[in-house]
Amino acid sequence: MDLIPQPRRTRTGDGRFVVGADTRLEVGEGAEATARWIRGVLAAATGVDFQGGGSPVRLAVDPDLGPEAYRLVVAPDAVEVTGGDSAGVFWGAQTLRQLMGPAAFRRAPARGAEPWTLPVCEIEDRPRFHWRGFMLDVARHFMPKDGVLRHLDLMAAHKLNVLHLHLTDDQGWRPEILRYPRLTEVGGWRERTKVGLLESPLWDERPHGGCYSQDDLREIVAYAADRQITVVPEIDIPGHSQAAIAAYPELGNADVVDTAALGVLTHWGVNPNVLAPTEATLRFYENVLTELLDIFPGTFFHIGGDECPKDQWRESPTAQARIAELGVADEDGLQSALIRHFDRWLADRGRRLIGWDEILEGGLAEGAAVSSWQGYAGGIAAARAGHDVVMCPQSQVYLDWRQAAGPDEPVPIAHVRTLEDVYRFEPVPEVLTAAEAEHVIGTQANVWTEVLDSARAVDYAVYPRLTALAEVAWSRLPASAERDWPGFEARMRTHYARLDALGVEYRPPGGPLPWQRRPGVLGRPKDGPPTNV
Secondary structure, eight states: OOOOOSEEEEEEEEEEEEEEETOOOEEEOHHHHHHHHIIIIIEEEEEEESBOSSSEEEEEEEEOOOOTTTEEEEETEEEEEESHHHHHHHHHHHHHHHTTTTGGGGOOOSSSSSSEEEEEEEEEEESSSSSSEEEEEOSSSOOOOOHHHHHHHHHHHHOOHHHHHHEETTTTEOOOTTTTTHHHHTTESSSOSSSSTOOOOEEEEEEEEBBBBBBHHHHHHHHHHHOOOOOEEEEEESOOHHHHHHHHHHHHBBSSSSSGGGOOOSSSSSSSSOOOOOSHHHHHHHHHHHHTTOOOSSEEEEEESSSOHHHHHHHHHHHHHHHHHOOOHHHHHHHHHHHHHHHHHHHHOEEEEEGGGGGGGTOOTTOOEEEOOOOOOHHHHHHHHHHHHHEEOOOOOOBSSOOSSTSSSSSOEOOOOOOOHTTTSSOTTSSSSSSTTTTTEEEEEEOSSSSSSSSSHHHHHHHHHHHHHHHHHSSSOOGGGGHHHHHHHHHHEEEHHHHHHHTOOOOOOOOEEEEGGOOOOOOOOOSSSOOOO
């Protein structure tokens, strides 16, 4: 059956269930969203409206199965998809779609009159982690709304349930904030763009930009919710903020640099222009978050906290006075105080703060969760201190890193991370005790788009490696070295056909196609395997 992610238990039988004009959908309480999806997506692909009077496809909820779990039973005369909750029903329907064959992943019928069938089987399944994520950077290169919706469909097909949306950075501010219109009017576009990394002499002289209206964001959130996906927004504080400073110069360290002269950054890298640690800055971002909390209903809100150089704070009389006022030891303590402020502010509103592992510097905010990106060490430290962790170490699951060592890889970044490398990624370090390991609430793969300037380039970087991450996050796999890579590789042969039907321009197993290469654009490749820290 070549299912991905691999289910926990599968039993097969003889015969097949025919999906045809007489097939009807029976919908129990709690399964309505999945029914809408079947009548919209599967009906369009198959030409079957699921309104017949014959053999049923039954959707039901049985809480005894547990959160997100499902049981799929296919008999010759009926199909039953039972979930522990509405999410479980939906994930069962994704497995049902895979059983129907790759053509079920198209948007309209693309084959002759032969009937659609399902093999007789019984599948019981539930996820290992309840945070199975994908981080999409739409700040460096803007992705129009329809592109984001497409990625939500792709995530749903892989049983991924958290879209971490990186909305702001030095190179662009994407969400509309009604109180501060210049954030998108000024911060939403840049005059030109570096092509490749800093070593590259190339520039794209076209202005680049884009933003999401608040109604766009509400649509994204609603579309995701219909697919059992939570959208976690990220607004970077206090680093990676030059686009905001370009729009409102008073946000920067104006006693050190001429912030009025700063534009939206046009190149890449860690940037010294960071937010001023003032009460006015706190009020500004409280107002920003207030508008966004009304749009994003999920528990977690990501505030970045990474790669914040402290040089300007060391030189700034205002920042030094703030350090003395707060009674913290140094600039790291000042950043920690900022993070703690927003941790309390979000907690007062029933939300939880999550940030990159630099928020550990100077002391971790009480109640904060950590996205452990620099390696395992930050996540280990956080889990041992009783904080929840999403494991996403760059050495394992940064999907903008190159996929092979050959010269044809487009804009090669960092170390090679193959499909097999991602498949063998283990989110829970062995050094954690069982109690500490409970704080690893999940994992995600991250894609940064500095050199990914089109939807096609993002597809190439993300797939098929995100497929492997989806199995790591969902399935209970053996230890890394003991995983059945040949078996996964064999199942991928069928899955490539599904990706083809979905229109995904993934990296082929044999290497990039001619039009997927970027000759002459410099990257920054590194030799050998990455260091795990």
